[in-house]
Amino acid sequence: MPMNSDLLxxxxxxxxxxxxxxxxxxxxxxxxxxxxxxxxxxVYPVREGIPVMLVEEGVPADGWARGVRSVKE
Known part of the structure; x- marks a missing residue:
């Protein structure tokens, strides 16, 4: 699902x-x-086109680059 540019x-x-x-x-x-x-x-994940903008869901950019998409991984 595409992200709405107005939302960004x-x-x-x-x-x-x-x-x-x-x-x-x-x-x-x-x-x-x-x-x-x-x-x-x-970096905050986008799940099914919905941004999950919660501090506890954020992943440092270096972790994101290594493939970590959740703090629970």
Missing amino acids: EILACPKCRGAIAPVVAPERDHEVEGLACAVCGV
């Missing part, structure tokens, strides 16, 4: 209130799989 404009990082940018999955037709904070570097 109003969302902010729940941890630091920084601007966010989509993280896309090229192997899945550039589907948005996460939202990354430009300030603190935390």
Whole structure:
């Protein structure tokens, strides 16, 4: 499910209130799989097109790059 661009404009990082940018999955037709904070570097997952913007669900960018998609993994 595609992410609504209007939604991206109003969302902010729940941890630091920084601007966010989509993280896309090229192997899945550039589907948005996460939202990354430009300030603190935390990535929040997008599940079934819905951003999960909860501090406890955020994953540091280095963990996200290694394939960690949840703090529960």
